[in-house]
Amino acid sequence: MNAQASTRPAPVAEPLIRAEGLSKVFSSKTGLGFGGKRADVRAVDTVSLEVARGETLAVVGESGCGKSTLGRLMLRLIEPSAGKVLYDGEDLTQLSPRGMRAMRRHVQMIFQDPYGSLSPRRSVADIIAEPMGVFGIGSSARERREMVADLLTQVGLPPRYMDRYPRQFSGGQRQRIGIARAIALGPSFIVADEPVSALDVSVQAQVINLMQDLQQKRGLSYLFIAHDLAVVRHIADRVAVMYLGRIVEMGPKDAIYRTPHHPYTQALLSAAPEPDPDRPSRRIILQGDVPSPTNMPSGCAFSSRCPLAQDICRQERPPLRDELPGHQVACHFARPNPIPV
């Protein structure tokens, strides 16, 4: 990682947060306890990435590829099986529970489900003020209410509704409440786990704009988890493509969208709807199914579906290496637009 960083023309300064070799294995037993087989799922497999100050790194991939697990590992909402997460040089995975709770002031999360992530029994003011109470911000209830009002204004909601309950708001409004809670402590890094995928398209743009607006004003760094490539193209600085728990390609947004080097990235991009009906659809249809995560192919995880797969792909796992400065690809046959159409 470090060797690669030194060869890169440093598009970013010292990263704010960095994951090194992050892995998560979920094990489950099948059968009735006795003699059952253990099934291990490597939801996230030795992922390394970094996010600079003020940068948005988008993580894309199909359902079940481990992108949400990766987001939770970055915030230690689940314990990693291996690897570390360095925030400003400090390893989050080594912190005591108390130390980790103190760290949560700096690293926050915006959740996918604007309905489930707000407690139905608590008013908007209670929800947004909860993190302030934990960290002793604001000396009195009145002061906290003023801060809540200010936060609501910042996310574009009228403060006069702070005593209402989440069920009285629409999905987009709820997501704004969730964003207000996330920024209440003034964090530097926010994991946004599919923050707009549950919203109507017209509302998605408003929430994305709000997130970009807050990023500019507060210098936030985002790890933006998504499956909608159009949304990612709008908000991301860099993009990481995940397939079955591994990053297969990572690089600047334009490089990923214009000249994908990994066949999976190319297939994923070709699946995005083409807005112009007159342009010919050049969709790449992958053969076969996603392999069972409990029974991964040896070698490259994508080899079972890849139109370019050769013997070496089934035997040897390709490492994630720099193809171009700042543009990493994990493929034995990496080149611009590798699948001929």
Added chain:
Amino acid sequence: MTTASIDTFEPVSPAPSRLEIFRQVILARPATLFAAIVILIFVLIALLAPWLAPYNPLAQSFLKINKPPSAANWLGTDQFGRDVLSRMIYGSRNSLILGLLSPALAAVVGTTLGVVAGYFGGIVDRVISRIVDLLISFPELLLAIIIAAALGGGFWNIVVVISAAFVPGFARVARAQTMAVRQEPYVEAAVAVGVSTPVIILRHIIPNIAAPIVVLMTLWTASAIRLEASLSFLGIGTQPPNPSWGNIIRDGLNNLFGSPWPVIGAGFAITCVVLAFNVFGDAVRDILDPETAQ
């Protein structure tokens, strides 16, 4: 960039308030209203026992042993010449206090165990769950008899006995509910903003599992009254000469064919109260948990 351009500002109309649901459920159903009145009457009887009872419930009289109902003794007298009506009025105190106190105590203990097991999981869960399984494998009455035999009678021992019989049920419900609520995104959100585990349990778990616990409490009030009567009938509940509905029936059995009135009166009282609490418990469930009711 203007963030103030918003879909709609007006929040949707609030859901019907608790008070409205209360009105619908309690007042619109004659059975619930009737049950509430019955419970109220029995509570008043228990509270006002010293003023309502025509005689001292412990006063014996050899002159009127086993008398049938008369103008002086409306439900007759028992084998010691005590006034049965007075004994029933005073006995309602034992029955109702036990009926309300035991489920409440069991709810506190059982919910604590269940929440701890459900929230922390792992070895803690396995130990607590196996103990609960062990207790739940005994029928309630049998469990109560075992504990009562070990502890002996007396008011507080009976409270403990009946509570212990109910603890496993509360623990199971609390555990299952906690495991469900623990998966809610808002619990993860609380972890993410740094809320400590005890506060998460008190602020986010308990309020969201309270409804089924409260419903269970009202339903088991009826069971507790029944259980106390059963234990007293078997002679290991409320100890003579103190009156309770259970031991009035027991005493009355000795002279069932001479004077059936003690058995009929106490049996009728137990039936009324148990039925009323069951109907009332159903209504409480409908108020607290409208989704499962419909």
